Amino acid sequence: MLRRKQLIALGVMILVTVILLKLPTRTRTNLKLAIGGFFIPLYGAAGSTEQLLNSASYATLPRAELVRQIDELLQTNQVLQMRFMLAEEWRKENERLRQQLGLPRQYQRPMKIARVVARDPANWWRSLKIDRGSRDGITNNAPVLAVHGLVGRVSEVGYAESQVVLLGDPDCRVSVLIADEHNREQGIIAPSSSSPSDDALVDLGFISRNSKLTAGQTVVTSGQGGIFPPGIVVGQIADFRTVGFGLYKEARVSLAVKMNTLEEVWVMMP
Amino acid sequence: MGRRVCPSKRGTRNAKLFQRMTWFNTFAVLLVTYLVVFFQATFNELRHFAGVQVDLLPSLVVYTALNGSLLALCLVAGLGGLWIDALSANPLGVTLLPLFVAGLLIHRSREFILRDQPYAQMMLGLSASAAVPVITLIILLNLDAHPLVGWFSLWQWIVVSAVGACATPAWFAFFDWIERVLNYRPVPEGGYRPDREVKRGRT
Numbered sequence: 306m307l308r309r310k311q312l313i314a315l316g317v318m319i320l321v322t323v324i325l326l327k328l329p330t331r332t333r334t335n336l337k338l339a340i341g342g343f344f345i346p347l348y349g350a351a352g353s354t355e356q357l358l359n360s361a362s363y364a365t366l367p368r369a370e371l372v373r374q375i376d377e378l379l380q381t382n383q384v385l386q387m388r389f390m391l392a393e394e395w396r397k398e399n400e401r402l403r404q405q406l407g408l409p410r411q412y413q414r415p416m417k418i419a420r421v422v423a424r425d426p427a428n429w430w431r432s433l434k435i436d437r438g439s440r441d442g443i444t445n446n447a448p449v450l451a452v453h454g455l456v457g458r459v460s461e462v463g464y465a466e467s468q469v470v471l472l473g474d475p476d477c478r479v480s481v482l483i484a485d486e487h488n489r490e491q492g493i494i495a496p497s498s499s500s501p502s503d504d505a506l507v508d509l510g511f512i513s514r515n516s517k518l519t520a521g522q523t524v525v526t527s528g529q530g531g532i533f534p535p536g537i538v539v540g541q542i543a544d545f546r547t548v549g550f551g552l553y554k555e556a557r558v559s560l561a562v563k564m565n566t567l568e569e570v571w572v573m574m575p
Numbered sequence: 576m577g578r579r580v581c582p583s584k585r586g587t588r589n590a591k592l593f594q595r596m597t598w599f600n601t602f603a604v605l606l607v608t609y610l611v612v613f614f615q616a617t618f619n620e621l622r623h624f625a626g627v628q629v630d631l632l633p634s635l636v637v638y639t640a641l642n643g644s645l646l647a648l649c650l651v652a653g654l655g656g657l658w659i660d661a662l663s664a665n666p667l668g669v670t671l672l673p674l675f676v677a678g679l680l681i682h683r684s685r686e687f688i689l690r691d692q693p694y695a696q697m698m699l700g701l702s703a704s705a706a707v708p709v710i711t712l713i714i715l716l717n718l719d720a721h722p723l724v725g726w727f728s729l730w731q732w733i734v735v736s737a738v739g740a741c742a743t744p745a746w747f748a749f750f751d752w753i754e755r756v757l758n759y760r761p762v763p764e765g766g767y768r769p770d771r772e773v774k775r776g777r778t
Contacts, residue, residue, distance in 0.1 A: 311683055314645050318653070318675045325668030326718065333667050340661035347613045423616035423662055428628050428731045429712070429722030430664035434616070460664070470664065475721040496723055503626075565623050 338463035341434070345465060348422040348436060414534065416450070416571040417441060422466065431474040431504060431564070432457075437572060438465045446532050448573040454538035454561030455479070455526060456570050467572075471564050472539065473497065473507045480529040481509065481539050483522050490516040491527050494539060497557065504564045506543065509556040516554055518545045524558050534573070599758045600750060601647040604639055607749075608651055611635065612658040626727065627734040632659060633703035634742040636674050638750065640681040641690040641699070648678045665711075666718055673710035677703040693744040704739020708732060 328336065403410060419435035437443050439462050449456040449469045457477050461468040470477040472494060479494040492509045500506055509524060522542045528535030538561045545556035611631045622628045632655045639651045656671030681688070681699055689695045709732075715722050 308683070310645055311679060314649055315675070315679060318649070318672055321653070322668045322672045325671070326666060328667075337661050337667045340657050340667070343609070343658065344613055344616075344662065347610075351617060423613075424619055424622070424628075425663045426612065426615035426628055426630070426659055427663040427665055427722075428708075428728070428735070429715070429724055431723070432664040434662065468664065473723075474664070475723060476664070498725075500727075565619065 334461050338461060338466070341463065341466065344423070348466075352420065352422070352436075415574045417443070417574055419443075419449075419467075419570050419572055421567050421570060431471040431477075432460065433469050433471065433567070435467050435469055435570060435572070436465070438463045438467050440464055442574055443467050443572055444575050447575065448533045448537070450537060450571045450573065451562045451567060451569075454540065455533065456562050456564070456567065458532055459572065469570070471504070472560055472562075473504055473564070479533055479539065480527045481524050482527040483516075483518070483542070484525045485522050488517050488522070490518075491529070492556075494524075494558065499557070505560055507540070507558050507560060509542070509558045510553075512545075512554040512556065514547060514551060514553050518542060518554060518556055520544055597758065600754060601639075601643060601650065603750065603753055603757075604635060604643070604647065604651055605654065608632065608635055608655045609658065612655065612662065615659070616662045625734060627731045629738040629742075630704065630708065630735050631739070631742050632656075632670075632674060633677055633707045634700045634739045634746055636678040636707075637681055637696070637699045637703045637743050638746040640678040641685050641688065641696075642750075645682065648682055649675065652678050665715070666720065669714050669718070670707075670711055672714065673707045676710065677706050693747075696744045696747055697740045700743025701736050701740035703743075705732065705736040708735060 325333070325336075400410065417437060419437040419441075421433050422436050423434040425432040435449075443459060443462050445459055445462050447459040449458060455472060457469050457471040457474070459467050460470045460476065472479065473496050475496055480491065481494050482489050482491045490512050492512045495508045495510055497503060497506045497508050499508075512518065520542055524539045524542060526533040526535055526537040526539060540558040540560040543557045543559040545554055547553075548555045615628060615630065619628075635655065636648070636652055639648050643651075652675035653671055656669075656674050657667065659665070659670050660667045681703070688699070712722065712724065
């Protein structure tokens with residue numbers, strides 16, 4: 306039997322839990338972000354320590370290695386400048402053709418870089434925290450990208466930090482299409498049902514049974530749903546199968562971004 | 576006829592007898608809880624290697640339940656739960672109750688537990704680390720959330736429980752050491768009493 310004090314404590318805890326769970330979503334999110342703010346000093350300390358370690362490792366790097374790296378970067382820079390010039394030409398041409406056809410102009414949304422400061426400590430969600438918030442102009446549902454493709458979307462925005470739900474989380478479903486000349490089939494990206502622990506794989510569902518799928522086809526965002534702009538690379542088809550008694554197909558998509566090695570991400574601004 | 580002791584007073588006396596934690600220890604446990612939550616959110620090596628993130632809070636709750644007051648248990652379970660939910664995609668408050676219930680069940684029967692034995696500590700750590708995720712999951716499913724759960728969750732559950740079992744005796748050793756090193760310990764009184772000193776020689 307529980308003693309009186311223990312019963313009172315249990316009652317108080319149950320009450321607090323019920324109140325917290327029944328709070329309006331906005332209040333709950335704000336409270337959550339405020340409590341999460343307790344950890345901002347530790348994020349700062351961890352970031353500074355990392356920088357200190359990095360600068361220490363740079364100090365011990367041999368000069369020959371540095372010169373080799375600079376040479377490599379100069380070469381890469383030249384290649385990228387060439388590609389940028391070509392892309393600029395194509396952009397202008399694209400704009401001109403759009404104007405002639407009377408299509409609306411496409412705007413490039415600005416991007417902001419953010420550092421990944423924490424990952425979800427629970428085993429049943431896929432999310433991470435970044436060090437950018439409303440003070441940096443981040444808004445809810447902003448798409449989050451890495452160099453190789455889509456990462457997820459912002460789910461909660463605090464003043465100095467935000468939470469990002471990753472592709473493969475039950476709360477991050479994306480409308481995509483297969484970027485193939487002969488197959489522009491659309492589908493929905495959802496958590497992998499066969500290997501949910503593997504954060505490199507997701508499921509691509511709701512593809513018609515007549516769709517011609519092959520392994521290696523690139524999957525990009527379709528732009529439907531209004532959150533993600535079209536054309537962002539999501540991944541490549543790893544394999545596929547027929548489900549629902551042959552009514553439709555389902556594919557496994559290998560994500561373009563390695564979620565477990567992410568250190569920096571780009572947030573698309575509104 | 577022997578003198579009868581009021582049951583409530585007897586309970587208080589028993590509680591104080593089994594309570595080893597001072598305010599210093601409570602503060603130390605809270606600080607460690609804070610650091611552990613941060614560690615769980617930033618240390619990802621085991622997650623990359625085994626696909627599991629460990630949860631050390633249940634083992635801390637076991638330590639507090641066995642050595643601390645009810646208030647200390649409330650603080651560790653409450654703040655630990657809130658902190659972990661704040662860094663996670665969990666709805667706020669969902670981990671608070673499972674941690675407290677696990678701690679309370681141990682706290683209420685700690686008078687019958689050989690809490691200095693590492694084996695008992697391990698078993699309690701194992702039970703708490705196994706129970707907390709299950710209760711949390713039940714609450715989550717009742718909230719109409721859709722956590723990533725499947726057969727692989729069994730593997731995660733086994734690893735989390737095993738790590739919790741190993742961590743519990745380690746917390747006992749760690750906090751004992753912290754107390755030995757940092758806390759004030761009164762010097763035990765010796766047998767010497769100046770008023771009983773035998774004066775020898777001529778006066």
